[in-house]
Amino acid sequence: MWRSLLLKSTACLRQVASTRCPYQRHFSSFYLRFPVQSFCNRHADSPYILKARGADFFLTHNGLRTYKKDTNSIVEFPKSPITVTEIKQYLRSKDIPFHDGYSCLHIPSVFINPSSRSNSFSLFIDKTTGQFLCKDTLAEGSWEDLQDCLEVMQKEGRDSISPNVLLMDPESVEEEDKKSEFREVQGIWTSSVFFADLPDDEAQLIKMMFQITKISDATLKKFGVKVFKPTKSLVFPWFGGPDSSLKGIKLLSAQRTDNDKVTYNEATFPKFSSYYSLFGLSLISRKDSEVVLTGHELDCLAVSQATGLPSVALPRGVSCLPPILLPYLEQFKRVTLWLGGDIRSWEASKIFSRKLAVKRCSLVRPGEFQPQPMEALIQDKNLGRIIKGSIPASHKSIVSFKQLREDVFGELVNTDQVAGVKWARFPELNRILKGHRKGELTVFTGPTGSGKTTFISELALDLCMQGVNTLWGSFEINNVRLAKIMLTQFAMQKLEDNLEKYDFWADKFEELPLYFMTFHGQQNIKTVLDTMQHAVYLYDINHVIIDNLQFMMGQENLSVDKFAVQDHIIGVFRKFATNSSCHVTLIIHPRKEEDDRELQTASIFGSAKASQEADNVLILQEKKLVTCPGRRSLQVTKNRFDGDVGIFPLDFIKASLTFSTPIRGKLKLKKAPGKSESGEEVQVKPAAAKKGEAKEGKAEKVTKTAKTQQTVKNPANEKETIQK
Numbered sequence: 001m002w003r004s005l006l007l008k009s010t011a012c013l014r015q016v017a018s019t020r021c022p023y024q025r026h027f028s029s030f031y032l033r034f035p036v037q038s039f040c041n042r043h044a045d046s047p048y049i050l051k052a053r054g055a056d057f058f059l060t061h062n063g064l065r066t067y068k069k070d071t072n073s074i075v076e077f078p079k080s081p082i083t084v085t086e087i088k089q090y091l092r093s094k095d096i097p098f099h100d101g102y103s104c105l106h107i108p109s110v111f112i113n114p115s116s117r118s119n120s121f122s123l124f125i126d127k128t129t130g131q132f133l134c135k136d137t138l139a140e141g142s143w144e145d146l147q148d149c150l151e152v153m154q155k156e157g158r159d160s161i162s163p164n165v166l167l168m169d170p171e172s173v174e175e176e177d178k179k180s181e182f183r184e185v186q187g188i189w190t191s192s193v194f195f196a197d198l199p200d201d202e203a204q205l206i207k208m209m210f211q212i213t214k215i216s217d218a219t220l221k222k223f224g225v226k227v228f229k230p231t232k233s234l235v236f237p238w239f240g241g242p243d244s245s246l247k248g249i250k251l252l253s254a255q256r257t258d259n260d261k262v263t264y265n266e267a268t269f270p271k272f273s274s275y276y277s278l279f280g281l282s283l284i285s286r287k288d289s290e291v292v293l294t295g296h297e298l299d300c301l302a303v304s305q306a307t308g309l310p311s312v313a314l315p316r317g318v319s320c321l322p323p324i325l326l327p328y329l330e331q332f333k334r335v336t337l338w339l340g341g342d343i344r345s346w347e348a349s350k351i352f353s354r355k356l357a358v359k360r361c362s363l364v365r366p367g368e369f370q371p372q373p374m375e376a377l378i379q380d381k382n383l384g385r386i387i388k389g390s391i392p393a394s395h396k397s398i399v400s401f402k403q404l405r406e407d408v409f410g411e412l413v414n415t416d417q418v419a420g421v422k423w424a425r426f427p428e429l430n431r432i433l434k435g436h437r438k439g440e441l442t443v444f445t446g447p448t449g450s451g452k453t454t455f456i457s458e459l460a461l462d463l464c465m466q467g468v469n470t471l472w473g474s475f476e477i478n479n480v481r482l483a484k485i486m487l488t489q490f491a492m493q494k495l496e497d498n499l500e501k502y503d504f505w506a507d508k509f510e511e512l513p514l515y516f517m518t519f520h521g522q523q524n525i526k527t528v529l530d531t532m533q534h535a536v537y538l539y540d541i542n543h544v545i546i547d548n549l550q551f552m553m554g555q556e557n558l559s560v561d562k563f564a565v566q567d568h569i570i571g572v573f574r575k576f577a578t579n580s581s582c583h584v585t586l587i588i589h590p591r592k593e594e595d596d597r598e599l600q601t602a603s604i605f606g607s608a609k610a611s612q613e614a615d616n617v618l619i620l621q622e623k624k625l626v627t628c629p630g631r632r633s634l635q636v637t638k639n640r641f642d643g644d645v646g647i648f649p650l651d652f653i654k655a656s657l658t659f660s661t662p663i664r665g666k667l668k669l670k671k672a673p674g675k676s677e678s679g680e681e682v683q684v685k686p687a688a689a690k691k692g693e694a695k696e697g698k699a700e701k702v703t704k705t706a707k708t709q710q711t712v713k714n715p716a717n718e719k720e721t722i723q724k
């Protein structure tokens with residue numbers, strides 16, 4: 001059997017390497033046992049990326065440096081997308097029995113000998129992607145991997161196959177890294193102590209610090225929560241696998257801010273991108289048929305203690321529900337999502353319920369009387385009653401105001417949250433657009449070569465750094481160039497001149513929830529949309545950027561009215577944005593305009609119908625409204641959210657490729673009224689500054705922004721801040 005697998009895999013690799021290199025090529029995990037890296041090094045005469053089960057190898061022409069990156073940051077649409085009907089047909093053709101579950105099909109595990117199978121249907125196939133997970137052996141892989149295994153089994157007349165065929169080379173760098181990381185996990189875990197083993201006053205102090213005085217030692221012990229004294233952190237274990245062994249840990253530390261609020265910082269081992277723990281899962285019995293899904297470990301403790309209901313917590317809060325966790329939630333007939341107390345949690349619960357199958361989900365609507373679970377416990381609320389009052393997630397197309405009433409109220413009391421995520425680098429844009437909202441379509445245009453890509457790159461990066469899961473479709477410039485621009489903007493400095501800092505910034509950048517589609521050049525709109533859909537499912541993407549629409553117009557449509565095609569494509573993206581609750585930013589080249597005329601909304605679109613589809617229209621104007629030639633400004637010509645439109649100037653900083661708003665009246669330096677040392681009211685008079693002084697002002701601003709930038713916490717990062 002090994003020989004046949006080996007032959008098949010090696011042949012495939014050889015074919016790929018000879019025919020496809022240096023193009024990007026997806027290797028399924030099935031082939032990972034083999035030395036992909038060394039094999040391809042021989043063919044590497046230019047840099048390229050191989051995506052292979054969570055690892056990307058960047059091979060340089062001299063083979064001197066190999067970057068590895070274990071986040072699945074490159075989104076490739078499966079060569080042959082699979083449907084659940086096709087999966088079922090295939091299983092039937094192989095006489096494999098299956099249960100049709102909520103998100104997965106369940107089949108007997110092919111990795112366990114039938115005589116020793118404790119649970120007959122322990123292999124779960126994701127209905128949307130075909131990815132599988134065997135809960136007994138933790139073997140996982142793609143639909144193609146599973147088919148390969150089944151084919152080999154059939155050919156060799158076997159009724160099971162070793163899961164080792166799917167494992168990485170045990171001596172690979174990744175495996176070595178994992179082993180040393182696991183030693184670290186065990187070290188922290190064994191040197192941590194249970195609350196019950198701490199002196200009373202110390203335990204009480206820590207509980208006060210984390211605001212968990214209402215959580216009993218018994219509850220903490222039941223969930224295995226410990227304290228790691230050196231950093232005064234709570235330690236949440238991740239127990240997994242059939243033997244419920246320790247797979248990882250999350251460390252949570254708390255800090256009290258000046259205004260007496262508590263902020264939490266999180267760190268996980270393994271790191272966030274591969275931390276797939278459903279906290280509390282090890283306490284769930286096979287017979288449990290309902291569960292409360294929370295967004296935080298402390299909330300999980302609160303629900304369990306107050307209601308006695310089975311409860312689990314998502315590993316990365318409301319930012320995503322990784323499909324790899326879905327098999328663990330299949331046993332529940334009813335899932336109550338109580339993810340938090342704000343609008344973001346409410347939106348996330350609606351999106352997650354689609355993945356979990358809406359028919360079994362009910363949602364706790366955040367509100368004054370329904371804060372997040374831990375807060376509800378502190379306020380002595382009846383958590384059981386709140387859960388009972390959760391509302392079915394099933395969506396009805398026609399609703400009465402009675403059903404909308406609470407939603408409308410929620411929007412009225414949370415205006416700031418409803419307005420969306422605020423840009424940290426573009427306060428002027430916040431002033432006009434109020435924020436970045438899910439489900440909207442933004443159309444962005446500007447003259448050729450004016451800096452559209454560079455500007456949108458920073459705009460999107462800003463949001464991504466605040467936890468907005470982002471997917472790039474860059475058809476014009478390749479992903480390496482785009483990532484270079486973004487990394488420069490992220491580091492806010494010219495990295496070419498600071499190569500020694502590359503790894504520092506690249507490590508941080510890698511933690512961003514940022515994904516790239518691998519398309520380049522003309523693309524079929526359907527393929528692009530399918531890939532976007534796929535990414536939304538896998539990574540809970542909130543923002544897709546398409547650069548640019550012209551690459552979807554296709555050659556075949558040239559005979560048709562160009563603007564009608566454009567209108568159609570905009571309509572398709574509009575629908576996607578609404579249906580997927582995902583913001584789409586579409587870059588469009590303008591119509592040919594006379595050089596000295598400003599662009600307008602009408603410069604972009606073929607018809608008025610298309611302009612109605614966009615929620616926001618942004619135009620990068622070049623040197624029109626400012627005296628200095630080459631200056632850019634950003635104009636908002638449409639804002640469906642609240643109608644405010646406007647324009648503001650942008651300064652371009654070439655070294656960092658960033659844009660900033662010039663300080664207002666920079667040449668007329670003005671200070672807010674204040675008091676002099678003698679106590680007199682002073683107003684600094686506008687003084688005409690020299691050119692050099694103005695530049696200094698700008699440089700100072702950049703440095704300040706850079707500082708702010710470094711302290712921005714990113715939820716995807718190992719340090720997350722949750723404001724209570």
Ligand SMILES: Nc1ncnc2c1ncn2[C@@H]1O[C@H](COP(=O)(O)OP(=O)(O)OP(=O)(O)O)[C@@H](O)[C@H]1O
Nearest residue numbers: 446447448449450451452453454455476632652657
């Ligand atoms: N405000 C600016 N001032 C001067 N140079 C800029 C400015 N913005 C971007 N650039 C530079 O101009 C070049 C083109 O920028 P970019 O690719 O972002 O433009 P674009 O509008 O997307 O181009 P295209 O029309 O080809 O799509 C880049 O080298 C970029 O660094």
